[in-house]
Amino acid sequence: MSPPEDMDFGADADPDAWRLEMESGALGDDEAHDTPVAPEQTTRWPAGHLAGRAPLEVLSSVFGYESFRLVQAAAIERVMAGGDALVLMPTGGGKSLCYQIPALCRPGMAIVVSPLIALMDDQVAALRQLGIAAAALHSELGYDEADAVGYALDRGRLDLLYISPERLLSPGMLPRLAKLDLALVAIDEAHCVSAWGHEFRPEYRALVSLGDMLPGVPRIALTATADPRTRTDILAALGLADAEVFATSFHRPNLFVSAQPKGSELGQLTAWLEARRGQAGILYCGSRAKTERIATALAGRGVPAVAFHAGLTPEQKRSALRRFRSGEEMVIVATIAFGMGIDRPDVRFVVHLDMPDSPEGYYQQIGRAGRDGEPADTLLLHGGEDISRARFWLEQSGAPEQQKRVSAQRLESMIALTETTACRTRALLACFGETLAVDCGHCDNCTRPVATFDGTEAARKVLSAIYRTGQRFGALHIVSVLRGEDSEMVRRHGHDRLALFGIGRDQAKGFWRSVIRQLIARDALRTGGEYATLSLHEPVARPILRGEAPVLLREDPVVATDKAARSSRPVAEPTLLDPGAQSLFDRLRAWRMEQAKAQSVPPYVIFNDATLREIAAERPADRARLAEIRGVGASKLERYGAEVLEIVTQSNVS
CATH class of the missing domain: 1.10.150.80 (HRDC domain)
Structure with missing residues (x-):
């Protein structure tokens, strides 16, 4: 696709733009190290001290838990026996233990491939708190830090090394690692390897060489978001033909899932946030400019908020991350496709101010809320312009036709998710090939069932108004014509003399905006141009105009922003204490x-x-x-x- 220039499709990825020559072999030279501060010096026990221990014993003594959850035990057993595995578990489900425990119980060092610097740093910090000799190699390390990591690496003093795919595949790195005793290779965020995934990274494809470069070393790929097609592609792209797949339900009962049509976007947002003051959350926007605008607007309303996107300076990004990772109760406003890589467990809400282009991307982003298992809220604000913009970018994409077809299917699934009147969680899980037996009870459509009505005549009126006005006006003008409003624009174009002028004066503006949005979602209408002009998509619109296709529409609730409405909304609260x-x-x-x-x-x-x-x-x-x-x-x-x-x-x- 060809998004606007200010769209951010970067990530908190390691650019590996420097120090590669140093890492291709220089770190093995004893004379290059006088008194490096090695990572293992910050931990309680030497590397390898747990080798040979039983996984359950390590789970208890090191991590402080008495039993495994879901498929953890089976996946760990597979890797302990030297087999390959693909693990599919929701965010917060405990995927990391599936490689961390065999990394400690098997002889040698584990390599963990991760695309996100912040996530690597969080994982390393957490492991060092547990007394584990862990380190990360990425481009934001100072020279001395990188030097110390290399020193420990070459002397077998690490239990786990976190590394980006670019750095792992840099000249000399794999041959260097192949000389060491390796426990396993873990490939985190494995959906990045799939061209069908929502965060495809071409460099991940080169990881297929690991099987040949590191023969006999078990590999485990892990992800929280992969539909059946993506799972198949992961296995093929990584050369994991013999891998055993371990999958759990993607259902997150602690997440309250909700969506609202956009009205006054900033007003809706501030009203929703008012009941959640003092909580930490993430807001996702579709562009860098919007993150800046929203963060500034919220700060002006007394909400501690900061923007975070790839266009910021490294120091600005580090400052924002430091504040958020410090436990400060604040809001971070980020671009939709920007990989936050945040391990913070007490994020109480995630809000989307623009619609993601796939259920996988949406699920990955809302999954950053409630990682601690406590209740968390999610809100998606959506509108007709979001839908039309996404379809336009896809049509203009230079991607292969097959990939465009799959992307189109996913986009339509996302659109259907925003407009559904049924249980949203069931609709979301269906995108991952999972069937929820009963309605979830923790989405807006379950707690406040949506009424529907026969909207065939209303739809015909809208389509007729757009056709009779020449298909060159936006939604506001069409609504004015339908409601018979005496505006300068209406008079200038003579639309007050049309036979259909005022045929919709019995309904409020919000009603007609809702009908237009839902017709866009059905692809009966398209928008385009600088002024988002509406036009008929004839293959869908023509049968409606002729009365040949009935149209069932949802009754959008009036979006209130007063104090009473705010207090009546469900708010996620952690477990209460006396x-x-x-x-x-x-x-x-x-x-x-x-x-x-x-x-x-x-x-x-x-x-x-x-x-x-x-x-x-x-x-x-x-x-x-x-x-x-x-x-x-x-x-x-x-x-x-x-x-x-x-x-x-x-x-x-x-």
């Missing part, structure tokens, strides 16, 4: 923030909110009881146990 436990939870969060600042790491890699909430509720009196809390492993118990227990004791006294 007043005493809530006070202790707040103290633990404050302590965690101090620790995070002192170590320059995100607070959630120390303890996530779910763990702190359980500590506050259970009030463990000793190390043995604290060790039983989910998420408290041996390393964290050793690092933080005394301080946490002291806070609990002080809370009991007060």
Whole structure:
């Protein structure tokens, strides 16, 4: 497709534009290292100390969990036995453990291929908190940091190395890694390898060479978003013909899924956010310019918001990420296709101000909410112009015809998702080949069922008005003609003398805008040009005009922005605690923030909110009881146990 120039189809990817020569072999030279600060020096145990341990033992002692979830155990068993695997699990389902545990239990170092710098850094920080020798190689490392990683790498002092596909495939890197004892290769965000995926990255295709370059090393590919076609393509593109596929339900019961037609976009947004002040969230926009405009507008209304897109300077991006990763309760406004790579678990809402072009992209983005398992809200604002723009870009695309057909199918599925009157979650899961037996109960159409009406006559009136006015006016003018409004534009073009002038005066403007939007969604109408002029798409419009095709339309609710309407909307709230436990939870969060600042790491890699909430509720009196809390492993118990227990004791006294 050929989007406008300000559309952002970049990602938080490692450009690998420098230091490749250094990494092609120079880091193996002893004379080049005087006193490097190696990554393993920041961890509790040496690399490889867990090799030979049972996976369940490592899950408990290191990660602080007593049992595996979903397909984790089966996938880990497959990789432990040396087999290849493809793991399909929703965001927050625990995909990382499927490679992290065999990486620790098998001899050697694991290579983790990831396209996102921020995600790599979060994963490494979290593993180091657990006492694991992990490191990342990417272009934002300083020279000394990269030097230290290379020093540890060549001496077998790492359990896991996170690396971008570009850097992994740079000259000399694979031969260098092939000399080491390797436990496995994990390919995260594996949908990037598929030309049918929503974030296709051509460099991922070259990863097919890993099978030949690293013979005998098990490979595990992982993704949270892949429909059946994409799954097949992943296996073929990575040469994983013998891989076993482990798939779970994509259903996220903690996500409230909702959509609204656009009215006053900024008004709708600020009203919706008003009930969610003090929560962290992500807003997605379709262009860089819009992210800047929305972030500025929200900041002017007292909402802590910052823009984040590929056009910012590296320092601006780092500053925005630091604020968001620090646990600050804020809103980050990002471009739709920009890979945030954020591991923050307490994102309470995700809003789309422009429609994604596929259900896969939409699901990937809303999946960044509620990773901690607590309730989270999602909202999609959509309009007819979004639909027409997306169709136009697709038509103008220079992609092969087969790919355009698949993209068109996905776009139409996304459009249908916005306009459906049935359970949205069932419609979304159907895009991934999954059937939900009953309605979800946690989407807007389930909690507030949508009424429908026979809109055949209304549709014919709209189509006739567009045809009789020459198919060269936008929606506002067409609505004026239908409602019989005495405007300068209407008089200038003589449209007040048309026979159909005023035939729709019995309905409000919002009603006719809704009919127009739904006719665009049905592809009976197209828009184009600078002024979004409406024209008939005759193959669909003609049968409607002739009365040969009935039209069933949804009754759009009036979008209210007053205080009463705001308070009546469902708002995701985390698990409630009694007043005493809530006070202790707040103290633990404050302590965690101090620790995070002192170590320059995100607070959630120390303890996530779910763990702190359980500590506050259970009030463990000793190390043995604290060790039983989910998420408290041996390393964290050793690092933080005394301080946490002291806070609990002080809370009991007060």
